[in-house]
Amino acid sequence: MPRLVAALDVGGTSVKAAVYEPVPGGLRQVSGLRRPTARGGDPARAVADQAGKLIRELTESAGPLAAAGVVVPGIVDEHAGVARFSANLGWRDAPLRELLADRAGVPVAFGHDVTAGGLAEYRIGAARGFTDAAFVPVGTGIAAALILGGRPHRAGGRAGELGHLDVGHDLVCGCGAIGCLEAVASAAALARRYTDRSGRAADGAREVMAAAANGDPDAVAVLDDAVAALGDGLRQLVTLLAPEVVVFGGGLFGAGEGLLERVRRRTAERLTFQRMPELRRAELGDEAGCLGAGLLAADLVGVSS
Structure with a gap:
């Protein structure tokens, strides 16, 4: 064969x-x-x-x-x-x-x-060795692949819509709801919100992150909102499913540990009794x-x- x-x-x-x-x-x-x-x-x-x-x-x-x-x-x-x-x-x-x-x-x-x-990150990438994991690619949208007890949790394709958790803002999401994580923390949202706030077009989320690193106040505000929303979204994920590890993918997290460390701190601040998961960057690109x-x-x- x-x-x-x-x-x-x-x-x-x-x-x-x-x-x-x-x-x-x-x-x-x-x-x-x-x-x-x-x-x-x-x-x-x-x-x-x-x-x-x-x-x-x-x-x-x-x-x-x-x-x-x-x-x-x-x-x-x-x-x-x-x-x-x-x-x-x-x-x-x-x-x-x-x-x-x-x-x-x-x-x-x-x-x-x-x-x-x-599944790839779980078996041969950043989540190998764990039993319960979430893989969260952040790009045009935000989703989550859930591996629970070593098996993908799919619910007929409806599970894992992390980007549509309500994180408490007043913006309308593309799905029609108000408050969705995706509307403030996706890569597309960073570029869009920076352009709306500053009046200067941003060529993608990485440009916004670079501007924030250089002290641009509009970029700093937009990135701060994204970090806060990601931490709040992870709090909900951790409260419900308690993954041992959360692996972030997408270009937004590929540039270095800085953004991941900020999300790690925000998440830890928001937890009380919940288990803090290991947060890692994806390995497989x-x-x-x-x-x-x-x-x-x-x-x-x-x-x-």
Whole structure:
């Protein structure tokens, strides 16, 4: 039986794809490629068609595959094999696992991109060695992959919406609610709020963080709000689920320990009886989702290290 597995991480703008070989302690990349995400009148079929072509391309370059893992964004019900909703990709209740199975030519593991990233960080990244963990990528939005008792907690794709906890402000979120963490602490929110406050356009959250480090009062205020909101959101997460470790991903936390240390202090200040989790930066970068898809594929057919 072949030991190689394919992995596809489908994003709103591009697809990351790779072939991995399971090795002791993780996965070794054999080959990889990126392509713009396919679009079409039926977006689910367009993505499934593209996935089938990419899997064939990877087979031609790397050799026979045991299985493939495909992960997508949005609300995903892995148990049913259905992508319930994705604003970026434009589908609703798409039977993606069935569509992929018809095109892949190998067994397909289908999953959610953030959950797959969390699984990778849990098994081969910053959360390895823990039993209960949360992986929190902070980007355009804020989500959480929850690993409880060593197993992903999904609730039909509805669990882990950390970005929509109410942290007590009066801003309207893109979801329509008021007070959501995502509306003040996502990378997109930092840039947007700085532009609104200062009248000067910010080219992303890192520019705001750099301005804050240089003493820009508007940037300092916006970053202070984000840190306070993240600490308050973590307090709610810790109170309900008590993860041993919280791993932060996304470019916002990739620049160094400074922001993480501020969030750590804010969280500790807000706890009374709750267990303070270990807070760590992600180790796997933007490859986490693809690695997680590879792990799902290997698990599906029992190909292990």
